[in-house]
Amino acid sequence: MSADNLGLSYPGRGFLKQRPARPVLQDVSLSIATGDTIGLVGGSGAGKSTLLRILLALEKPNAGTVTFNDTPVVPGPASSLRRYRRAVQYIPQNPAASLDPGMNVERLLLEPLRQLRIDGDHRGMIMDALQRVDLDRGMLRRRPGELSGGQNQRVAIARALVPAPSILLADEPVSGLDLPLRNTVLDLMEQLVHRDGLGILFVSHDLAAVARLCSQTLVLSGGRVVEQGATAAVYAKPQTREAKELVTSIPRLSRYKETDRDKP
Numbered sequence: 181m182s183a184d185n186l187g188l189s190y191p192g193r194g195f196l197k198q199r200p201a202r203p204v205l206q207d208v209s210l211s212i213a214t215g216d217t218i219g220l221v222g223g224s225g226a227g228k229s230t231l232l233r234i235l236l237a238l239e240k241p242n243a244g245t246v247t248f249n250d251t252p253v254v255p256g257p258a259s260s261l262r263r264y265r266r267a268v269q270y271i272p273q274n275p276a277a278s279l280d281p282g283m284n285v286e287r288l289l290l291e292p293l294r295q296l297r298i299d300g301d302h303r304g305m306i307m308d309a310l311q312r313v314d315l316d317r318g319m320l321r322r323r324p325g326e327l328s329g330g331q332n333q334r335v336a337i338a339r340a341l342v343p344a345p346s347i348l349l350a351d352e353p354v355s356g357l358d359l360p361l362r363n364t365v366l367d368l369m370e371q372l373v374h375r376d377g378l379g380i381l382f383v384s385h386d387l388a389a390v391a392r393l394c395s396q397t398l399v400l401s402g403g404r405v406v407e408q409g410a411t412a413a414v415y416a417k418p419q420t421r422e423a424k425e426l427v428t429s430i431p432r433l434s435r436y437k438e439t440d441r442d443k444p
């Protein structure tokens with residue numbers, strides 16, 4: 181998938197109507213292929229969620245294009261986006277909280293297949309997704325309230341995996357999680373990249389998590405890409421003021437890493 185020269189401005193409202201539209205994204209380009217791990221970092225209001233909405237074809241940019249397999253991706257009816265949604269799946273912030281508490285795991289995993297009108301051996305697809313997140317078939321009859329926090333996170337990720345996507349767009353998937361859960365989700369994502377070859381765009385305020393998972397990092401500030409490159413290089417020698425501020429705002433990056441290394 182590639183995004184080229186994306187731009188978006190929101191017009192002012194109310195008494196700000198007369199003012200020129202405020203750019204939220206300007207000239208943003210990126211590409212994600214299978215096997216890529218790209219961290220998208222930036223302060224609050226930098227434009228990360230807006231960029232994700234455009235990449236998910238939920239919002240139309242004023243400028244630029246998103247393409248997938250050389251086909252433009254634009255918001256539109258579900259039928260025109262099915263192939264794209266199958267290939268590019270989304271993991272929301274605190275994924276477990278997005279699960280419908282009234283559905284059992286089997287229903288939760290069946291829903292995306294129904295919505296995307298994917299034919300075939302649904303049971304097989306569900307079992308495959310469960311296996312990829314290390315859950316056993318005994319979970320299928322249980323509802324979210326009967327599972328641990330970590331198990332629910334896995335179910336939520338399995339929901340994104342069940343249509344067999346090639347790319348995952350993850351929006352702060354570890355924010356608000358305690359350290360063991362955060363590590364569970366990061367371990368899982370590492371497996372999805374290294375074992376299954378998925379590509380991941382990982383949006384996060386947690387730069388330690390980005391350092392662990394992502395080989396490339398893109399820094400967004402004021403709606404522009406101010407820095408982009410190998411994560412190690414961006415962290416070791418940030419070139420721009422914005423990137424420097426972000427990197428120095430990680431108080432104990434090395435401690436996080438030790439904690440990860442020391443985990444059982």
Ligand SMILES: Nc1ncnc2c1ncn2[C@@H]1O[C@H](COP(=O)(O)OP(=O)(O)OP(=O)(O)O)[C@@H](O)[C@H]1O
Nearest residue numbers: 190191204222223224225226227228229230231385
């Ligand atoms: N629908 C909208 N109308 C007007 N302005 C908007 C709208 N959505 C977002 N914005 C503005 O666009 C800018 C970027 O917002 P966005 O949510 O993309 O930032 P973010 O990097 O995801 O921030 P955070 O990390 O705090 O979630 C912000 O200044 C926000 O106020």
